[in-house]
Amino acid sequence: MESVLKAHRGGESVLDLSPRWTVGGGVEDVYGEDRATEDQLVTPWTVSVASGYSLLRDPHHNKGLAFNEKERDAHYLRGLLPPAIICQELQEKKLLHSLRQYDLPLHKYMAMMELEERNERLFYKLLIDNVEELLPVVYTPTVGEACQKYGSIFRRPQGLYISLKEKGKVLEVLRNWPQRTIQVIVVTDGERILGLGDLGCQGMGIPVGKLALYTALGGVRPSGCLPITIDVGTNNEQLLNDEFYIGLKQKRATGKEYYDFLHEFMTAVKQNYGEKVLIQFEDFANHNAFELLARYATTHLVFNDDIQGTTSVVLAGLVASLKLLGGTLADYRFLFFGVGEAGTGIAELIAIEMSKQSKIPVEETRKMIWLVDSKGLIVNSRKESLQHLKKPWAHEHVPVHNLLDAVKAIKPTALIGTSGVGKTFTKEVVEAIASFNQKPLIMALSNPTSQSECTAEEAYTWTEGRAIFASGSPFNPVEFNGKRFVPGQANNAYIFPGLGFGLVISGAIRVHDDMLLAASEALAGQVTDEHCHMGMIYPPLSNIRKISAHIAANVAAKAYELGLATQLPRPADLVKYAESCMYTPSYRSYR
Template identity: 45%
Template sequence: MKSLYGKTLLNDPVQNKSTAFTREEREHYGLQGLLPYGVTDIKKQQQRVLANLRNKSSNIEKYIYLNDLLERNQQLFYRTLVDHIGEIMPLVYTPTVGEACVKLSHIFRKPQGFYITPEDRGEIISRLKNWPETDVQIIVVTDGERILGLGDLGANGMGIPIGKISLYVACAGIYPDRCMPVMLDVGTGNQALREDPLYLGYPYPRLVGQDYLSLVDEFVEAVQHRYPDALIQFEDFSSRNAFTLLDRYAASVRCFNDDIQGTAAVTLAGIYASCRITHKSFADLKIMLLGTGSAATGVAELLLPAFKAAGLGEAEAHSRISFVDRRGLVTAAHELIKPRICPFVSEREAMSFVDAITAIQPDVLIGATGTAGAFNEAVIREMARCQERPVIIALSNPTSHTECTAEQAYRWSEGRVIFASGSPFAPVTFNKRTHYPAQGNNVYIYPGIGLGVMASRARLVVERMFLVAAEELANRVLSGEIERGSIYPDIARVRDISQGIAIKVCQVAWQDSLAGGNLPEDLEANVQALIYEPGY
């Protein structure tokens, strides 16, 4: 790393330690007179950060403050995030990142990440050379069309890759300079954004069709040349483009889609763990999904090999999975059924959502709609009538878009529900008992996948990696957490969990002849050697 001096050193977020520079360092680096007298270690600095953070009156102010800290002192930011992940993760990612994306052009401070527009066509390889880092291992890319449950936010969606990258660093220990957030700013269908005088994105209608695909092709090809070891994580694309791009590249490029595959793995893990509470066999479960977008479809498509691994045949595995949408049970009579949903259509007659629950009696109900209130009182009560311990997983985020709140789920089920959600909820006290809703956040999965792919130098990301990741995550839920009804582990352990997932992913890579090089004698030590520990 280049040695900096004086004010230039203090202005560099990577090497700046601010008041933690010792007397000797201050003399050596020409910092005398540029800092106050007091020398404080990183723990004391954290106290100041937390005091200032907690003094902010809104989450968006906290988000801005934390981003400013990242731009001033990278190691202090990450050390504080790692040590206080439960408190700070909701501020740097969901649910706060949703509000930050909506307002990004209005709260813009300093450029972060890398932007590609249609005007870069034919020049993307040369544009990538402007990024200062040369050993990029993880790229998180979005086109901003389907940001959380908020829709098309165009270039404002850059908040998503930035947030995901911060969690790669904090939750898997991947070095910050090996990570790159990318925005494919191909325009927006959001007319209000295009007409906003403060909007910073490409202010034209969104590219579609071959014009769109050829630009993404050029980006993916450019990455292969500039960063041949990089894993590309697709994030918050529309369902249509999400599957198109995954099908287009997955067999030849080191990539995955977190909304499809990461969501599927974290949901499957929750279902596995729920069996320890209900004392049911996974192979016996019936699972109903509300929504037919990329997340719900991804869950269904990962459930199939999971059921088959549990001993079910192809037809039986399909029969355990049903879809409902705003019209009710998805049957052959539905119009315009999405191609990937066709294998799961029910042979039953058309019926409403609640009637479908009555008829099918699912053990698990999963919501991936982005529609607040989709799990209404009638839905929850019918699930509770059919099952002694109904499992309800409301995946949609941010919090304002979740299918039901934790309080509603516990109250309407008389406290019997096993509840998890994509966004965090505080503990709920009902009938003198405190319930602890679990958060099925993809952060339990994708950092470990990325770390494992990086450690093994796997040339592809395959389905079995997500299956073993789900199993590992489910196994990491402690007995005490199961006893209080939680189907996901405490987020404070996410670093250890990510390393465990990474080891499982590495094993798959070598077993499937996807890895680069020979299997290390001590795989755990090999993974551990890659871990970034922020501090000074």
């Protein structure tokens, strides 16, 4: 669908922003960014868009050498570009070749970020078409190093920084962002970035990366995405003493000061963007993550990817693994190493799914799931000293003080690592679980790669090729005894873009646990017999847009079923509707 761009004297153009209906029932705006929520259907209007030199500096409209002869005449581009006209596909080929010349992943990351700042559509085209190669560049594991060095590589704002200096003025700050219609906000306070700890203001790389995936993998339009970092200080002494640190140089605010500031933020977001904006909490420390989710789950559309996204993607892998193991989830025992927000969240969703499948009360299904923290197995005799989130997992058992002894005592079917500590699934631990399972399920989920509990090669080698393996960070395929194994990546990128898109297209006003189960089931359903033959419990990321459409449809269906959807009437075919609403980064013609 072409936009209508008419040249006027003075170097400006008027861009006709009348909504255009698409075949699939969505609405397409002038940038080809499909709008599916009814609140964004507006009457026609026009805005001024600069032409000439300014147009080439506008990443939302710039096409570089892809501007054709007529466009160059109409928009005062003659002489500002070399004479060659290069199509988007050739631009993409050239950039991919250039990226592959870099040896260091961080340099590739910086090149991708520079491209996004220069030509937004080309950035997303490159990422969508080469997702398996570039996902590790724009997100885990490279984004971890980017956050550590974010102060040094910061060039221009990619989101909003809201610090304690803005207390009492948060609504004003939100109104400084140029886009008025926001669908998804990803927000962090930088206290627990991946497995790297407190990176303060430099955690901005996480919301930026997550929202790039919301667009590339889930189809949410870029202009509907807003990355935010809440800066309440940092306890990282190295950053506090760094003259180049870009955040507040003070210790972290805690307690009432912290929660009052977050409440001002949450109130301002709802006031400025309405009831249906999705707020995704990202990389908050455990004690704040659970508290914030509990406080706002009933008043806002909120989602914590570390808790809920991780749980959903891991559950999907477990459900898919049944195609290799047989039986149901209730037939197996699970042992977690690491009892933070991810570990307990995954455990609870597994218990809920087991209860749903077997009709056994959740209180009983929890007893099939065991957790190990730094002090050993969580058992009843430790209950008085346990944090609140650990207490439901304290079962009757003699004390066990380390992971190896816990594996030998519990004899789990699945060993799941959420510890954030690398190399903890030792040869002895892996061999122990392999000794009483024909196909031991090993999930080393901690990020980045250096924090993974074990590598894919170690898991396959130490189990003599019998392991079903998945990790949080990507590992290359492994050859063992003449067979090729493709390790699964329990990457939240499978879940959160599709989940968020399903909430957007249905106009959902709250997130419900059943939506997470719906997302898991949709993802597991995309694992074929061919994938299982290679030991895969997740489908290839190359199909992620199709996967996200199915997840979005399942989530939207659940929103309608629960009475939480506001986009009415409900589309007849939700998968086709989701596909029709997805942002596509192909260039539009300007006239």
